[in-house]
Amino acid sequence: MSGQKVLVLCLAVTAVVLLAAVAFTTPWRPLPDVPGGATAPDAARDFSAAEIARGRALAEQARPPVYLAMALSLAVTLLLGLTPLGARLVTAVARPFGGGWVWQVLLGGLALLVVGRLVALPFDARLEVVRRRHGLSVQTWPGWWLDLAKGFAMSSGLLLAVLVAFFALLRHWPRAAWPIAAGAGALLVVAISFLYPLLVEPAFNKFHPMPDGPLRTSLMQLAEKDGVPVEDVLVADASRRTTALNAYVSGFGSTRRIVVYDTTVQTATAREIELITAHELGHAKRNDVLHGTLIGAAGLAAGVCAAGLLVTWQPLLRRAGADSAADPRALALLMAVVAVVATLSGPAQMLISRRLETRADVHALDLTRDPEGMIAMQRRLALANRSNLTPNPVLHVLFGSHPATVDRIALARDWARLHGEPVPASPRP
Numbered sequence: 001m002s003g004q005k006v007l008v009l010c011l012a013v014t015a016v017v018l019l020a021a022v023a024f025t026t027p028w029r030p031l032p033d034v035p036g037g038a039t040a041p042d043a044a045r046d047f048s049a050a051e052i053a054r055g056r057a058l059a060e061q062a063r064p065p066v067y068l069a070m071a072l073s074l075a076v077t078l079l080l081g082l083t084p085l086g087a088r089l090v091t092a093v094a095r096p097f098g099g100g101w102v103w104q105v106l107l108g109g110l111a112l113l114v115v116g117r118l119v120a121l122p123f124d125a126r127l128e129v130v131r132r133r134h135g136l137s138v139q140t141w142p143g144w145w146l147d148l149a150k151g152f153a154m155s156s157g158l159l160l161a162v163l164v165a166f167f168a169l170l171r172h173w174p175r176a177a178w179p180i181a182a183g184a185g186a187l188l189v190v191a192i193s194f195l196y197p198l199l200v201e202p203a204f205n206k207f208h209p210m211p212d213g214p215l216r217t218s219l220m221q222l223a224e225k226d227g228v229p230v231e232d233v234l235v236a237d238a239s240r241r242t243t244a245l246n247a248y249v250s251g252f253g254s255t256r257r258i259v260v261y262d263t264t265v266q267t268a269t270a271r272e273i274e275l276i277t278a279h280e281l282g283h284a285k286r287n288d289v290l291h292g293t294l295i296g297a298a299g300l301a302a303g304v305c306a307a308g309l310l311v312t313w314q315p316l317l318r319r320a321g322a323d324s325a326a327d328p329r330a331l332a333l334l335m336a337v338v339a340v341v342a343t344l345s346g347p348a349q350m351l352i353s354r355r356l357e358t359r360a361d362v363h364a365l366d367l368t369r370d371p372e373g374m375i376a377m378q379r380r381l382a383l384a385n386r387s388n389l390t391p392n393p394v395l396h397v398l399f400g401s402h403p404a405t406v407d408r409i410a411l412a413r414d415w416a417r418l419h420g421e422p423v424p425a426s427p428r429p
């Protein structure tokens, strides 16, 4: 079988697995239709004009750095990958070390990653300034730089190790390398997601079990009522960076954990923390992290095969100044193709994420039967996090990981109507 045919077959098989995984694990309709039509989202019903303006001001100031960083990083990656510039950079940095392929992959890859990071850096710093101005970030610049360095060291260290292994594979088995890499990459995604709470999270935050007391007792009772085995609720020291409120579930199997930010514990009411936890229990009960990981693994495998088709295409290789995909001078082209595939798949990932988040909200409502408390909790989160209550619909569809606050509040009212409960009035003081 020709290399091209192997890749087409690889892409077809992985794409079918990916689509099946997405179709069967995504809750497309987390709440049944409400007789009389769904509640219309309306920010003005639950938030004052000043509260809406505050969220909008932050969003408007954060938008340029966020999207410019994205666009410029992609443009530079494409410039390096679709012209001989990337290939020149790869050979130049490896030359002082003899120019062998391992040095080309390691140092060339590092140089490309550093360039990508540097391009985005001024915009990231600008975003940090905006977040500080709005009281959302309380981090110092040394702390910010340390976070940045740790994140870059971890991600680029892993990526470079993967690239060296991948190019070794490509040099020995140019045809079989892509399907093997697709399979190995999928396994790696599962391993990273499993180990994330043990290896990555502790590098950025300290975690301690929620101290004994009425709050911990009520949360453990909630988990027991839900039938979700939870050994502990962990509290993260997020307050060293931010005033934002949050909670999340990470890991799966023996590494699964529910984490609440200390900011949440310090400022939200006990009832609000219960509702936040009920949402997280929804993620835990439905194994959202595991399913997301499996979709990510299938997506990565399909992405590797798609990248293989593009990177082995002669016109692109010629453009990039490389002889073959196994030539480390094709590294910048590979990174450009990966960046394009990742960018294009982003909105689909966000669509799935929003559905999972909506299902976790429905779960919290089913478990607590407290739509009024749910709305109070959403209000608390939105105000503390300076959320944009009137997000741009196009940007929200493309980049929103969670449903908008107004949609989540409308969902709580729909849940009340569906279950014959009194529809909560506006919580506005």
Ligand SMILES: [Zn+2]
Residues within 6 Å of the ligand: 279, 280, 283, 357, 360
């Ligand atoms: Zn969630």
